[in-house]
Amino acid sequence: xxxxxxxxxxxxxxxxxxxxxxxxxxxxxxxxxxxxxxxxxxxxxxxxxxxxxxxxxxxxxxxxxxxxxxxxxxxxxxxxxxxxxxxxxxxxxxxxxxxxxxxxxxxxxxxxxxxxxxxxxxxxxxxxxxxxxxxxxxxxxxxxxxxxxxxxxxxxxxxxxxxxxxxxxxxxxxxxxxxxxxxxxxxxxxxxxxxxxxxxxxxxxxxxxxxxxxxxxxxxxxxxxxxxxxxxxxxxxxxxxxxxxxxxxxxxxxxxxxxxxxxxxxxxxxxxxxxxxxxxxxxxxxxxxxxxxxxxxxxxxxxxxxxxxxxxxxxxxxxxxxxxxxxxxxxxxxxxxxxxxxxxxxxxxxxxxxxxxxxxxxxxxxxxxxxxxxx
Ligand code: NAD
Numbered sequence: 001x002x003x004x005x006x007x008x009x010x011x012x013x014x015x016x017x018x019x020x021x022x023x024x025x026x027x028x029x030x031x032x033x034x035x036x037x038x039x040x041x042x043x044x045x046x047x048x049x050x051x052x053x054x055x056x057x058x059x060x061x062x063x064x065x066x067x068x069x070x071x072x073x074x075x076x077x078x079x080x081x082x083x084x085x086x087x088x089x090x091x092x093x094x095x096x097x098x099x100x101x102x103x104x105x106x107x108x109x110x111x112x113x114x115x116x117x118x119x120x121x122x123x124x125x126x127x128x129x130x131x132x133x134x135x136x137x138x139x140x141x142x143x144x145x146x147x148x149x150x151x152x153x154x155x156x157x158x159x160x161x162x163x164x165x166x167x168x169x170x171x172x173x174x175x176x177x178x179x180x181x182x183x184x185x186x187x188x189x190x191x192x193x194x195x196x197x198x199x200x201x202x203x204x205x206x207x208x209x210x211x212x213x214x215x216x217x218x219x220x221x222x223x224x225x226x227x228x229x230x231x232x233x234x235x236x237x238x239x240x241x242x243x244x245x246x247x248x249x250x251x252x253x254x255x256x257x258x259x260x261x262x263x264x265x266x267x268x269x270x271x272x273x274x275x276x277x278x279x280x281x282x283x284x285x286x287x288x289x290x291x292x293x294x295x296x297x298x299x300x301x302x303x304x305x306x307x308x309x310x311x312x313x314x315x316x317x318x319x320x321x322x323x324x325x326x327x328x329x330x331x332x333x334x335x336x337x338x339x340x341x342x343x344x345x346x347x348x349x350x351x352x353x354x355x356x357x358x359x360x361x362x363x364x365x366x367x368x369x370x371x372x373x374x375x
Contacts, residue, residue, distance in 0.1 A: 001343050002031035003334070004066035006059055007038045008073055013319035014326060016070045016091075019044025021331040022054050028338065033057045033066065041320065068345060070330050077104060085109045086362075088345055090330065092116055092129070095359050095370050096260050102370065106360040111347070115329065117357040117367055120224050124353050126332040131175045132325035137314035138179030138255070141282045142168070144317065145251045146187065148300075148307050150278045154188020165190045169245050170209075171266065171291065172255035173200040176284055180253045181207045192245055195256075196227050196238070214241030226259040238266055247274035254291035255284045260369065262289035269293045269303070277305025286310040333357075 003025065005017045017034060019042045025032055026048075036056040040046050048054040063069065063082040071091045075083070077100065083089065086109060093114035095102050105112045115129040125131070145168075146153055155165040168184040170177050173195040181204065184191045191209035193200075196219045201211040216237050220228040230238065246252055246267065252275070257263050263285035272281060272294065283295035292308055294301055301308045315322040337354065339346040347361060348354055358366040365371040 001067045001338070001345070002033060002065070003068045003070060004033045004057070004062035005035070005038075006062060006069065006071055006075070006079070007035040008071060011313065011316075012073055013316050014072050014323045015040070015319075016072050016323070016327055016330050017045065017054075018042055018324055018327040019046075019048060020324070021327040022048050024331055024335070026053055028335070028340065029343070030334075030338070031055070033062050035059050035062055042323075068334065070334075072326060074098060074101060077101060080104055080108065080110065083108070083110050086111065088113065090115065090333070093359060095367070096373065099374065102359055102365070103374070106363060106365060109363045111361045112359045113333070113357045114359045114367070115357070117359070117370075118329075118333070119353060119356045121352070127329050127336065127353070129326055129329040132329055133315040133322060134174065134176040134255075135179045136318050136322050136325070137284060138176035138181075138253075139183045140311075140314040140317040141176070141253050141255075141284055142180050142183040142187065142251075144309060144311060144314070145253065145280045145282050148280045148309065149250055151250055153184065166250040167192070167248060168251045168253065169193070169212075169242075169249040170253045170255070171195075171242070172257065172285075173197075173204055174255060174257070177253075177255040178203060178207070180255065181209045184251070184253075185209060189251070192249070194238075194242060194245075196230060196234075197221065197225075212242070212245055214238055222259065224259070227256075229258045229261055230264060235264060235266060239268060239271065242266070243271055243274065246271045249275065250279050252279075252281045253284065254282070256291050257285055257288060263291050265289075265291065265293060267292040272303055272306055272308065275306050279306050281306065281308045283308060283310050284314065287312050 032054045068088045074091050074093050088111040090113045095114045118127045151166050153166045156163040166189050168189040168191045170180045170193040185208050193204045194212040204211040216234045283290050283292040285291045286295050295308045295310045
């Protein structure tokens with residue numbers, strides 16, 4: 001079996017193979033190919049390439065001859081035109097928005113796995129790329145915000161005066177939110193957090209932060225533990241409840257997402273303007289519609305001295321570690337379903353990990369939600 005790792009797009013510093021995972025693949029006699037133009041900072045991977053243990057090929061050659069193609073970002077329609085039938089393509093696929101792309105994969109009978117759709121189960125944790133990247137994104141959000149803030153985060157008692165700790169408010173306490181809280185606490189900030197799932201209160205407190213209580217009435221969850229969308233009335237109540245906390249915060253980090261739907265708009269322009277000039281807002285949901293009114297993808301917007309950061313690739317700010325954990329997710333996924341006897345990936349369609357994360361196989365949609373939305 002051979003696996004090809006194509007070059008990512010120009011603004012992507014992460015990669016889906018590392019020297020460490022390359023060695024693990026090679027031990028299983030899986031042949032590895034990387035696109036010839038990629039430059040690596042990874043000494044071990046460079047060494048494997050120099051000694052031809054990992055081979056280099058042109059993009060077109062790699063795409064057309066691989067059994068499996070792995071990347072972070074999805075392939076383009078032009079790329080897919082070169083991929084042969086029954087090849088497996090693995091990446092973040094954004095399958096609910098990339099309707100044309102997944103239809104093309106299905107029609108060309110190319111198999112595909114969407115890393116977003118790996119289920120949140122104990123067995124699948126080692127393949128959970130949403131979590132591995134969200135964790136680093138939460139960290140990066142705090143580091144970037146503190147770089148833009150004109151204040152220090154910790155309290156300092158000096159002969160020249162006492163500096164009070166900066167206040168950080170984290171909205172949405174999933175994987176990214178928890179890491180943002182932990183990072184801001186380690187840097188000495190005073191941290192508050194809110195989530196519509198009240199059960200996260202204990203996790204927030206265990207990190208030394210305060211949980212902001214807002215009575216929204218009944219809030220629902222999916223069977224996978226994701227929050228469901230709030231009603232317009234509940235969003236209004238949430239905004240009222242968060243107004244005061246936002247206005248007294250130096251940094252607001254929003255991570256609120258609702259699976260498969262646009263992110264809820266929970267911070268209004270009025271709430272931003274009520275913050276002190278010099279404050280910073282990081283909208284971590286900017287790619288899926290944004291939690292903050294006025295945030296823009298890939299831009300820093302200045303509203304009356306308050307910066308709204310719309311960085312779309314926060315894990316990419318720490319590419320070495322983001323690549324390390326993503327490459328591990330990829331290796332663990334292939335390893336879990338690699339059948340050494342026949343030297344190929346085995347599509348066990350009664351395995352709940354595969355029935356969730358496979359988008360297309362043998363000319364059909366496999367994931368239930370993708371199937372429902374596209375048939
Ligand atoms: P996510 O990125 O989908 O959403 C981020 C957070 O935003 C969630 O905590 C959600 O409740 C919250 N949110 C939604 N609407 C909101 C609103 N209006 N206001 C404030 N917050 C709002 O979440 P995630 O990080 O992918 O985690 C989702 C769930 O999956 C969590 O329960 C998490 O602990 C769980 N999880 C489980 C596993 C596992 O068991 N293997 C792995 C990862 C995550």
